[in-house]
Amino acid sequence: xxxxxxxxxxxxxxxxxxxxxxxxxxxxxxxxxxxxxxxxxxxxxxxxxxxxxxxxxxxxxxxxxxxxxxxxxxxxxxxxxxxxxxxxxxxxxxxxxxxxxxxxxxxxxxxxxxxxxxxxxxxxxxxxxxxxxxxxxxxxxxxxxxxxxxxxxxxxxxxxxxxxxxxxxxxxxxxxxxxxxxxxxxxxxxxxxxxxxxxxxxxxxxxxxxxxxxxxxxxxxxxxxxxxxxxxxxxxxxxxxxxxxxxxxxxxxxxxxxxxxxxxxxxxxxxxxxxxxxxxxxxxxxxxxxxxxxxxxxxxxxxxxxxxxxxxxxxxxxxxxxxxxxxxxxxxxxxxxxxxxxxxxxxxxxxxxxxxxxxxxxxxxxxxxxxxxxxxxxxxxxxxxxxxxxxxxxxxxxxxxxxxxxxxxxxxxxxxxxxxxxxxxxxxxxxxxxxxxxxxxxxxxxxxxxxxxxxxxxxxxxxxxxxxxxxxxxxxxxxxxxxxxxxxxxxxxxxxxxxxxx
Amino acid sequence: xxxxxxxxxxxxxxxxxxxxxxxxxxxxxxxxxxxxxxxxxxxxxxxxxxxxxxxxxxxxxxxxxxxxxxxxxxxxxxxxxxxxxxxxxxxxxxxxxxxxxxxxxxxxxxxxxxxxxxxxxxxxxxxxxxxxxxxxxxxxxxxxxxxxxxxxxxxxxxxxx
Numbered sequence: 001x002x003x004x005x006x007x008x009x010x011x012x013x014x015x016x017x018x019x020x021x022x023x024x025x026x027x028x029x030x031x032x033x034x035x036x037x038x039x040x041x042x043x044x045x046x047x048x049x050x051x052x053x054x055x056x057x058x059x060x061x062x063x064x065x066x067x068x069x070x071x072x073x074x075x076x077x078x079x080x081x082x083x084x085x086x087x088x089x090x091x092x093x094x095x096x097x098x099x100x101x102x103x104x105x106x107x108x109x110x111x112x113x114x115x116x117x118x119x120x121x122x123x124x125x126x127x128x129x130x131x132x133x134x135x136x137x138x139x140x141x142x143x144x145x146x147x148x149x150x151x152x153x154x155x156x157x158x159x160x161x162x163x164x165x166x167x168x169x170x171x172x173x174x175x176x177x178x179x180x181x182x183x184x185x186x187x188x189x190x191x192x193x194x195x196x197x198x199x200x201x202x203x204x205x206x207x208x209x210x211x212x213x214x215x216x217x218x219x220x221x222x223x224x225x226x227x228x229x230x231x232x233x234x235x236x237x238x239x240x241x242x243x244x245x246x247x248x249x250x251x252x253x254x255x256x257x258x259x260x261x262x263x264x265x266x267x268x269x270x271x272x273x274x275x276x277x278x279x280x281x282x283x284x285x286x287x288x289x290x291x292x293x294x295x296x297x298x299x300x301x302x303x304x305x306x307x308x309x310x311x312x313x314x315x316x317x318x319x320x321x322x323x324x325x326x327x328x329x330x331x332x333x334x335x336x337x338x339x340x341x342x343x344x345x346x347x348x349x350x351x352x353x354x355x356x357x358x359x360x361x362x363x364x365x366x367x368x369x370x371x372x373x374x375x376x377x378x379x380x381x382x383x384x385x386x387x388x389x390x391x392x393x394x395x396x397x398x399x400x401x402x403x404x405x406x407x408x409x410x411x412x413x414x415x416x417x418x419x420x421x422x423x424x425x426x427x428x429x430x431x432x433x434x435x436x437x438x439x440x441x442x443x444x445x446x447x448x449x450x451x452x453x454x455x456x457x458x459x460x461x462x463x464x465x466x467x468x469x470x471x472x473x474x475x476x477x478x479x480x481x482x483x484x485x486x487x488x489x490x491x492x493x494x495x496x497x498x499x500x501x502x
Numbered sequence: 503x504x505x506x507x508x509x510x511x512x513x514x515x516x517x518x519x520x521x522x523x524x525x526x527x528x529x530x531x532x533x534x535x536x537x538x539x540x541x542x543x544x545x546x547x548x549x550x551x552x553x554x555x556x557x558x559x560x561x562x563x564x565x566x567x568x569x570x571x572x573x574x575x576x577x578x579x580x581x582x583x584x585x586x587x588x589x590x591x592x593x594x595x596x597x598x599x600x601x602x603x604x605x606x607x608x609x610x611x612x613x614x615x616x617x618x619x620x621x622x623x624x625x626x627x628x629x630x631x632x633x634x635x636x637x638x639x640x641x642x643x644x645x646x647x648x649x650x651x652x653x654x655x656x657x658x659x660x661x662x663x
Contacts, residue, residue: 051650164560168514168552174545175521183538185531190524190542216593220623221586387626391617392638394593398600398616399642403652408601415597422590427510445541452536 007354011362016056020359023060024067024366028374031068032381033389034081035219038068038269039325040211044396046204046329047403054337055355061333062356063363065326066118069269069305070371073110074378077103086269086305089277096293104234105243109298111371112240113251117303118364120255121262121310126357128263129314133343135467136318141454142462144319145447146471148440151265151321153478155436161428163482169429173437174444176201182442184449196409203332203439205401205410209417210431211325213397217422219390236372247299250280254300258307265315266436268324269305276304310360317341317353321440325432328439504587511556518549592623608657613639 010016023045030041041064049057072084076091077098087094087110097106139147152174156166179190180200191197244251254276261272280300281290290297312323313330320341322328334341339352346353374381397418401410421431455461463472525542596616604612614635621631643661646652 047646047652048650162556162560162562164552164555168549168556171545171548171552172514172517175517175542175549178521178542178545183541184534184536185529185538187529187538189528189538190521213593213597216620217590220592220620221590385624385626385630387621387624388630388634390624391620391634392642394596394616394620395613395638395642397593398597398613399646399652399654402654403646403650406653408604411597411601415594418594418597419591423505427505427507429510449536449540452540453534457535 003350004354006351007358010055010351010355011059011358013053013055015053016059016359019052019056019060020063020363020366023064024363024370027064027067028071028370029381030064031071032074032083032374032378033384034075034079034083035215036389036393037084037211037215038065038072038086039207039329040215041065041068042326042329043204043207043211044393044400046333047400049333050336050403054339055352055359057333057337058330058339058356059359059363061326061330062359066114066306066309066360066363067367067370069309070111070114070367071374073114073302074107074375075382077106077110078378079382084269086273088270089273090298090301092291093277093294093297096291097295097298098293100293102293104236105239105295106293106298107233107375108236108238108240109243109295110302111368111375112237112244113254113299113302114306114371115364115367116244116251117255117258117306118310118367119361120303121259121307122357122360122364124259124307125310125313125360128311129317129353130346132314132318133346136343139319139343139467140465141447141451142465142468143471145444145451145462146468146475147265147315147319147321148444148447150471150475150478151315152433152436152440152444153475154264154266155433156430157267157478157481161430165427165429166433169424169431169433170437173434173439174441176206176434176438177441177445183445196407200442201413201438202404202410203328203435204404205413206417206438207325207329207435208397208401209414209419210421210435212393213414213418214421214425214431216390216394216397217418218425219386233376236375237368243295243299247296250284250296250300251303253279253283254303255307258304259311261304262308262311262323263314265319265321265323267308268312268326268432269308272308273301273305277301306364313356317345317356318343320443322436325435328436331439507556507559507562511553514549514553514556516553518546518551518553521546521549589623592619596620604657605655606657608659609643609654610639610659610661611657613642 027041030036031038042061045060045064049060052060068084069086072082072087073094074083076082076087077094080091080095082088082091094106094110097103152170156163156170177200179197181188181198182200183189188198257276257279258272261267261275277297277300280297281287284290284296286294308324309326312327315321315323316327316331318341320331322331331341339345339349397414398411401414402408404410424431424434451462463469521542525539525546528537528539530539531537596619600612600616617638618631618635621634643654647654647661
């Protein structure tokens, strides 16, 4: 109880409240601009968090990412261009509603169910994290190894791309993490005699390059999005309560799916939205209405992607394994601020954990008024020409990377990873898998080598300990899943096509 | 830069080979079988395997057609700009430019050049690009140097306040 009060006191400090408000506005604006994703918003925030108190630093990341995931719905609904990848699953549906003259309803649905999903996801975090922390205390390097590998496998599964290419991306990330002296022998590895490489590749410049610089590059290679027609909005929140009652069951399903996908290491909001939208269509009583401007899928997927955001912090806080690309960044900030992830975080720093929960709830509550303002201002924000935004993003890439270590080498790394990310994306190699590989590489290697040394080079303890056995089985399933899906697809394809009523 | 699966797959095989070779050069840890070479060897072998599978176009059917949303009926997709593939490499080249000249030219002039180039490349008029090239670096420098205390290079033109 004392911890809870202490948590409230921590959040109630002026700098934290200002950080929440400012980063919320920042998240809303960045998320609503097409091409600028929630991950990018978070990556560019990191240099700012260096100078904040620990709680304020975490607060900026939580509020900016939650707002960005919601506001990605806005251009999706109005322009048919998803603002963030997490909105892509239902962009067509939302745009169809706009064409039917129901833009308010579609945007309101996105806003209301984002907030509901965020709050329910937070509650799941509150309930699950301490319970899992008990279990996690028994984990040894074998279990950590499998958890990390499972996270990497999930990252390859969620990519809507060739699984082979996704695994290749992940391996590339792991290879990058091999660079430097942090290895079992402490010897310089793959450094080519460069002193700058001795410390290894910092994840942040790589993230900024892959997610932010490559976006500036893409902007130069593509056409301008169409201008947004001016429109007057009616009441945004009207009818949302009725929708909540009608689609109560899909909403809960969306929340639960979002929570599960969020907890899975490596899988995040994008995946949650795609799965939930597909599920909603599959189990709907009126699947034929999907795609014609039907709010049911929006309810389910909108709740799902925000729910996954909060539960994605479960593996991040407990094991230091990112639940998605956003928490991959957050973990770095947690370490920097002395909130080292691990099960003991919940016993030794309980008040900070309560503060974190409170920030989540608070961010999802203020999302509603701020979101309404944002929707009304969207016409102006979306009118800002790319020619004025992209140069600023480029400068923020340079300065942000420089700020991480005050050296120019990081700036070069941003350029390098920007090119890598751009070329990979163009050729169907998912970049999220690359990034998770870079972030988790040293953990995978360390737990693997430690385990091997402990077991005297025997691989048996990797599978015969109860928890590690289960984790190994899930990982194997994740690896074999694409093969199964491929076989299944081949079988159905050889069958004669079903007669469908036109 | 759209490359064929043959090129990217071949590159991965080569990179995997280099990784395995590089790993074999790593010094061992005395009295211990697992050293710094184990992990890169496994990754290298994995990359070779993936590269070969990509060369054989395994898993190609899983690739989503494209992230670009198809045009709505009755709407034509505008053509991408000319030299799109070359233009895309302007931003990383500008970052190289930044690392080369920022230390003696200073943050403000270097950033102004970069902002101007990107804005003009994106089709901004001079009316927008010039004020942006003056104001954006000033704003960023103020936030990062004064508030966040990042030592950006002063060069020939320090921040006036």
